[in-house]
Amino acid sequence: MSMVIPFGPQHPVLPEPIQLRLSLQEERVTSALPVLGYIHRGLEKLAEEKDFQQDAYLVERVCGICSFIHSMCYCQGIEELMDLKVPPRAQYLRVVWSELHRMHSHLLATGLLADAFGFENLFMQLWRTREHVMDAMEYTTGARIMLGSCCIGGVRKDINEEQKKFVLDKLNTVEKDLKVLLPVLLEDYSVKKRLVGIGMLDQLTARERGAVGPTARGSGLAMDHRMTGYCAYGELGFEPVVENGCDSYARTQVRAGELLQSIDLVRRALDRLPDSELKVPFKGNPPAGEVVIRAEQPRGEVFYFLKSSGKDKLDRLRVRTPTFANLSPLLAMLTGCTLPDVAVIILSVDPCVSCTER
Amino acid sequence: MTKATAKSPWVVHFNCNSCNGCDIEFLACLTPMYDAERFGVVHVGNPKHADVLVVTGSVNHRNRRVLKNVYDQMPSPKVVVALGVCGATGGIFADCYNVLGGADQVIPVDVLVPGCPPRPEAILDGILKGVEILARKKIDTEVVPPEKTIKIVRPEPKPEPADESAKAVS
Numbered sequence: 001m002s003m004v005i006p007f008g009p010q011h012p013v014l015p016e017p018i019q020l021r022l023s024l025q026e027e028r029v030t031s032a033l034p035v036l037g038y039i040h041r042g043l044e045k046l047a048e049e050k051d052f053q054q055d056a057y058l059v060e061r062v063c064g065i066c067s068f069i070h071s072m073c074y075c076q077g078i079e080e081l082m083d084l085k086v087p088p089r090a091q092y093l094r095v096v097w098s099e100l101h102r103m104h105s106h107l108l109a110t111g112l113l114a115d116a117f118g119f120e121n122l123f124m125q126l127w128r129t130r131e132h133v134m135d136a137m138e139y140t141t142g143a144r145i146m147l148g149s150c151c152i153g154g155v156r157k158d159i160n161e162e163q164k165k166f167v168l169d170k171l172n173t174v175e176k177d178l179k180v181l182l183p184v185l186l187e188d189y190s191v192k193k194r195l196v197g198i199g200m201l202d203q204l205t206a207r208e209r210g211a212v213g214p215t216a217r218g219s220g221l222a223m224d225h226r227m228t229g230y231c232a233y234g235e236l237g238f239e240p241v242v243e244n245g246c247d248s249y250a251r252t253q254v255r256a257g258e259l260l261q262s263i264d265l266v267r268r269a270l271d272r273l274p275d276s277e278l279k280v281p282f283k284g285n286p287p288a289g290e291v292v293i294r295a296e297q298p299r300g301e302v303f304y305f306l307k308s309s310g311k312d313k314l315d316r317l318r319v320r321t322p323t324f325a326n327l328s329p330l331l332a333m334l335t336g337c338t339l340p341d342v343a344v345i346i347l348s349v350d351p352c353v354s355c356t357e358r
Numbered sequence: 359m360t361k362a363t364a365k366s367p368w369v370v371h372f373n374c375n376s377c378n379g380c381d382i383e384f385l386a387c388l389t390p391m392y393d394a395e396r397f398g399v400v401h402v403g404n405p406k407h408a409d410v411l412v413v414t415g416s417v418n419h420r421n422r423r424v425l426k427n428v429y430d431q432m433p434s435p436k437v438v439v440a441l442g443v444c445g446a447t448g449g450i451f452a453d454c455y456n457v458l459g460g461a462d463q464v465i466p467v468d469v470l471v472p473g474c475p476p477r478p479e480a481i482l483d484g485i486l487k488g489v490e491i492l493a494r495k496k497i498d499t500e501v502v503p504p505e506k507t508i509k510i511v512r513p514e515p516k517p518e519p520a521d522e523s524a525k526a527v528s
Contacts, residue, residue, distance in 0.1 A: 009424055012403025015381050016373045017421060038421045039375050042454035049453065061450055064379025064475065108382060127389035134386075145379045145475050354378045 002030070005339070009038050013116045013343040016353040020346070024339065032334040034327055040357040047317040052078060052286070055314065056151055062319060063355040064145050065105050066297045068097045070319075071150045076230070077293040077306040078152045081286040087276040090154035091232040095269045096167075097137070097147060097155075098231070098295075099262040103174070104133040105298035106255045106262075109350040110185060113252065116343045117194040122184060129177040136170040139163055154279025164270050171263050182256050186249075195249035199333040199345035202246050211329040212322045213300020214258070215349050218251035220244040225296035236268050248348035255350075285312050297322055299350050321355035363409055364493035366398035367437075369485065370408035372428050374461060375451070376415025379475035380442040384412060387485075392478045399485060405431040410488050413461040414441045416448040422464050429465045435495035437488040439469045441481060446470045 002025050009017030017038035023031045043062060047055050060071040072094055079086060111126035134144045140163050141147040149157045159167070185191060201211065206219035216223045217240060224240035226233045241257035243250040288310040294303050300322030307316040330349050337345060373381050387394045388401050402408050405428045417425060429438070440461045443449035448457045461467050468491050471484035 009421070010372055010405070010428055015371075015385065016378065017424065038418075038424065039373070039415070040418060040420065040456050041375055041416070041451045042456040043451070046451065046454050058450060061377045061379070061474075064377045064382060067377075067379070108385075124389050127386065128391060131386070131389075131391040144477065145383065352378065354373075354376065 007342060009035075011343075013112070013347065015112065016351070018351065018353045020334070020342070022334070022339070022342065027338045029334050029337050029339065029342065032331050034331070036353075036357055038357070039354050043358040044317050044319065048314055051312055052152060052282070052314070055317070057146075057148060059317075059319070060146055060148065060150075062321070062358055063352050065108065065352055066101055066299070066302075066355070067145060068101045068147045068150060069295055069297045069302065071148075072098060072231075073293055073295040073302055073304050074306070074317075075150050075152045076295065077291050077304050078282075078286055080291050080293060081289055081306065081308055082282070084153050084280050084282070086154050087278065087280065088232070088274045089158075089276040090278055092269045092273050093155045093157075093159060093278075094150065095232045095236065096159065096266050097141070097149060099266045099269070100133055100137050100167075102298045103259055103262045103266075104130050104137070105350075106259050107133065109298070109347070110252060110255055113248075113344065113347045113350075114185070114191075116347045117191070119191060122181070122191075125177075125181055126185075129174055129181065132170045132174050132177075136167045139166050151279060152282040154277075156279070158278055159270070159273070164273075167270065168267065171266060175260070175263055178256075178259060182259075186253060186256060192249065194341075194344055195247065195252060195348070196245075197247050197249075198341050199248040199251075199337065199348055200246055201329050201333050205332050206246075206329055209328040209332055210325050211300075212325045213297070213350075214251050214254040215300065215326050215329055217242050217254045219246045223301075225294050225301045230295065232269060233265075235272070236265055238265070248344055251348045251350075285310055299323055299352055299355075300325060302355075319355075319358060321352065321358075323349075323352045323356045326351070327356070364489055366400065367409045367485070367489045367492060368400050368402045368407055369394075369410045369412055370402055370405045370428070370432070371412045371414070372425060374413050374415040374421055374425055374445070375418050375457065376442065376444060380414035380445070380481075383475045383478055384414065384441060384481055387478045387481050392482060394482055394485065397482070397486060397489075405429075406433065408432050409436060409492055410485060411436065411438045411465075412441060412485070413438060413445055413465075413467075415461075416444045416451060417458045417461060417463050418456045419458065422458065425461065425464050435492060437468045437492045437495070438465055439471065439484050439488045440467045441471050441473075441476055441484070443472060443474050446472065449474060 007020040019035035021033040059074045060067040107130035111123045114122035303320035305318035
């Protein structure tokens with residue numbers, strides 16, 4: 001007997017409203033249809049009504065989880081349009097805050113994944129560790145989520161010696177915690193039972209359907225925009241974390257690897273922090289032109305299209321977020337899985353619906 | 359019964375039109391650092407089990423019906439806590455074409471927690487204020503919803519430029 005089950009928009013495992021209409025044949029999902037629009041606000045249109053400085057704050061609110069990287073990507077776009085040269089210290093500080101954001105996002109995502117397969121203790125422990133990262137962000141910028149520290153031409157805040165020491169202390173604590181938690185996440189018998197072989201996405205499908213971020217890297221595709229060396233990544237020596245398992249377990253492995261890698265990147269960036277001014281002044285309006293700019297978010301590659309006509313406002317702002325790219329691979333993974341695995345598969349992709357719908 | 363519910367309020371969370379900032383701060387409230395469970399707060403997925411509805415974000419055309427549904431499914435008496443400036447007025451998105459305004463456009467809101475996003479301490483405080491109101495609702499006292507003091511400030515529309523050509527002719 002076949003039936004259709006609406007999964008969401010209000011569902012215990014989903015922190016955000018998205019609906020998936022699952023067509024079931026007995027226990028197996030035969031097809032899944034996403035229904036979007038529950039958190040569409042119309043941010044892109046609003047960005048055309050605000051000026052360039054205000055837009056930097058506005059795009060931060062595309063998503064509360066990777067807020068800094070959104071505003072950084074937008075600022076990079078305007079800098080490219082105006083041909084501004086960002087001072088090296090600002091580049092390094094941007095890396096520091098981006099990587100702190102990646103760490104808190106990955107801890108959050110793996111925590112929610114643990115909650116989805118019913119391991120509440122692990123969820124709580126991962127989120128306890130995440131608070132150390134939040135403390136580091138709060139101590140350096142004054143805010144936990146919306147940092148507001150990125151501006152066109154550089155950064156608004158500096159990290160002094162005392163703050164640097166605080167961040168490094170917190171990183172040591174996080175690393176110590178992860179040494180205990182990651183083996184549980186990756187080697188526990190029952191966790192493996194819920195993750196290994198679930199949500200298969202082979203390399204060819206991942207490429208064809210345009211997967212990005214840990215979803216692509218878990219399927220053996222070495223795709224990471226940080227490899228191009230934007231900001232200071234080129235000088236910090238970056239190698240992507242790639243796994244070949246193609247399942248939910250491989251994607252979790254990628255996130256676990258990136259957590260440790262981010263700790264290293266922040267340490268290296270803070271260690272080599274060059275002395276220079278924090279920003280170059282942003283004056284006048286950008287010249288008429290279009291620019292496409294990309295950056296690597298915790299969930300994958302974000303894509304900004306900016307069009308300016310030389311006025312004091314943008315003509316068009318377009319955001320293609322990583323979850324939007326990952327929706328199509330997600331539907332491929334869901335086809336053929338059993339109903340109890342649906343929640344695990346959705347969270348193994350780490351969806352951010354508010355990004356997707358803006 | 360009254361005492362028991364006030365000692366252990368069950369909370370359901372609905373992300374209405376939020377950017378996730380308030381949602382992750384609300385989830386952080388439940389985890390060991392802030393630990394809402396020490397006040398008896400339990401997070402449930404089913405609105406039919408809940409006493410307190412935590413709404414994040416503003417209301418749009420599409421989720422208006424869903425929010426009303428979630429609220430209607432909760433058994434009375436119930437309390438609504440709206441998180442963040444978006445939940446109060448629409449916040450930074452108030453001028454967007456798809457945003458109708460705060461959560462009070464659809465359902466009665468008892469507590470507004472300001473901030474973008476509010477800190478977990480403020481969220482805990484808001485939920486506990488909601489529980490106080492819930493306890494008063496239980497014993498059938500009239501509870502007046504708070505007067506909304508936050509107003510959306512929109513710039514005045516520019517006056518039409520005087521018609522220069524008409525003047526010249528006259």
